[in-house]
Amino acid sequence: MIAIISDIHSNTDALEAVLADIAGRNVEQIICLGDVVGYGPQPKQCMELVMDNASVTLMGNHDYAVLYEPSKFNAGAENACFWTRQQIEQETNPKKRARFWDFISSMPVKHVIRFDRADLAEVVFVHGSPRRPVNEYIFPDDIYSNPGKIQSIFERFSNLCFVGHTHVPGVFLDSPDFYSPEEIEGVFEIDPGRKALINVGSVGQPRDRDPRACYAILEEDKVRFIRVAYDVETAVTKVLAVPELDNYLGNRLKEGR
Ligand code: ZN
Numbered sequence: 001m002i003a004i005i006s007d008i009h010s011n012t013d014a015l016e017a018v019l020a021d022i023a024g025r026n027v028e029q030i031i032c033l034g035d036v037v038g039y040g041p042q043p044k045q046c047m048e049l050v051m052d053n054a055s056v057t058l059m060g061n062h063d064y065a066v067l068y069e070p071s072k073f074n075a076g077a078e079n080a081c082f083w084t085r086q087q088i089e090q091e092t093n094p095k096k097r098a099r100f101w102d103f104i105s106s107m108p109v110k111h112v113i114r115f116d117r118a119d120l121a122e123v124v125f126v127h128g129s130p131r132r133p134v135n136e137y138i139f140p141d142d143i144y145s146n147p148g149k150i151q152s153i154f155e156r157f158s159n160l161c162f163v164g165h166t167h168v169p170g171v172f173l174d175s176p177d178f179y180s181p182e183e184i185e186g187v188f189e190i191d192p193g194r195k196a197l198i199n200v201g202s203v204g205q206p207r208d209r210d211p212r213a214c215y216a217i218l219e220e221d222k223v224r225f226i227r228v229a230y231d232v233e234t235a236v237t238k239v240l241a242v243p244e245l246d247n248y249l250g251n252r253l254k255e256g257r
Contacts (some may be wrong), residue, residue: 001026002113002218004125004200006033006164008050010040010084011204011253013211013238015049017230018203020149031111033164033200034060034127035135038077039249040204041238043084044091044100051103058150059107060127060165061135071135076246083244097129098230109133119192122158123218128165130156137166138197150176154195161197162216168208169201169216169225172175180208181225188223198223204235211256 008015022030032054037043039062050057058211065073065081066088068114073081091097110133111125129136131153142149154174171179171188174195179188181201188198210213212227232253239250 001028001220003016003027003030003215004033004162004218005030005054005203005215006091006127006200007035007060007167008032008037008040008046009035009202009204010037010043010046011235012040012042012045012049012227013045013235014230017228018215019049019053020215021226021228022215025217029055031055031125031162032057033125033162034058034107035062035164035202036060037066037084038062039080039245040235041242041245043087044096046204047100047103049137051099056111056125057103057107058111058125058127059104059109059134063104063107064134067101076160076249080245080249083242115138120159120190120221122160124157124161126161126163129153129163130161138163138172139166140170140172140178140180143172143178147176150174157195157197160190160218161194161195162218163197163239164202166199166207167202167205169199169206169214171226172197172199173222187224188225190221190223196223201225205253206256209256211254230255 036050066084070081072077088100113123126133129138200216203213212229217224236250239245
């Protein structure tokens with residue numbers, strides 16, 4: 001089984017709860033779809049936890065922004081990005097500092113796992129979309145407002161594709177259709193004859209009105225969505241304690257939006 005986590009956003013409290021939950025299951029490896037940092041108060045702690053636990057970590061738009069420059073960020077996100085960069089720059093242990101920069105600068109934008117089985121030959125992992133891996137959002141509304149976009153995206157992978165980026169978990173089919181985890185009772189049964197694109201949701205800043213941390217597990221023939229309650233109040237307090245981080249970035253955690 002493979003655990004897929006995404007969009008941690010420097011929220012150590014949520015990440016620790018998710019890692020503890022994963023440790024209690026029969027998971028062989030953890031794949032992180034990016035946005036380890038940005039928005040939240042503990043970028044270095046989160047990077048260390050992800051480096052120590054994930055076998056692959058892809059580049060998200062916030063990781064990219066810290067390494068290079070933010071593109072199309074609002075003021076709050078941009079300030080958080082510059083503050084995160086400062087946290088790494090001001091790390092006094094040169095070995096640790098180098099390890100952080102090595103980690104971010106070596107994040108691939110795409111990961112592919114090939115299985116020796118006819119029904120599920122290939123699984124693709126990206127942060128945003130298989131078309132534009134770092135920055136493209138695939139929203140549930142796109143199935144109505146932009147079905148051509150969904151179609152074009154589905155042409156870029158052959159079986160199963162895992163994404164994050166919107167912080168909204170669920171399953172896209174090429175009909176096009178979207179199913180939230182609630183609609184399928186948290187479990188998506190893989191149909192061998194049909195492509196599916198799975199958004200695993202966000203560990204550190206869920207936006208589907210459920211404040212609990214979210215991640216997914218790829219099992220033999222299904223994908224399971226998991227919610228993990230964590231100490232949201234503590235996470236909020238940490239955000240509010242950093243003047244450079246907009247208070248909204250803390251308060252939104254309570255509502256999961
Ligand atoms: Zn994100």
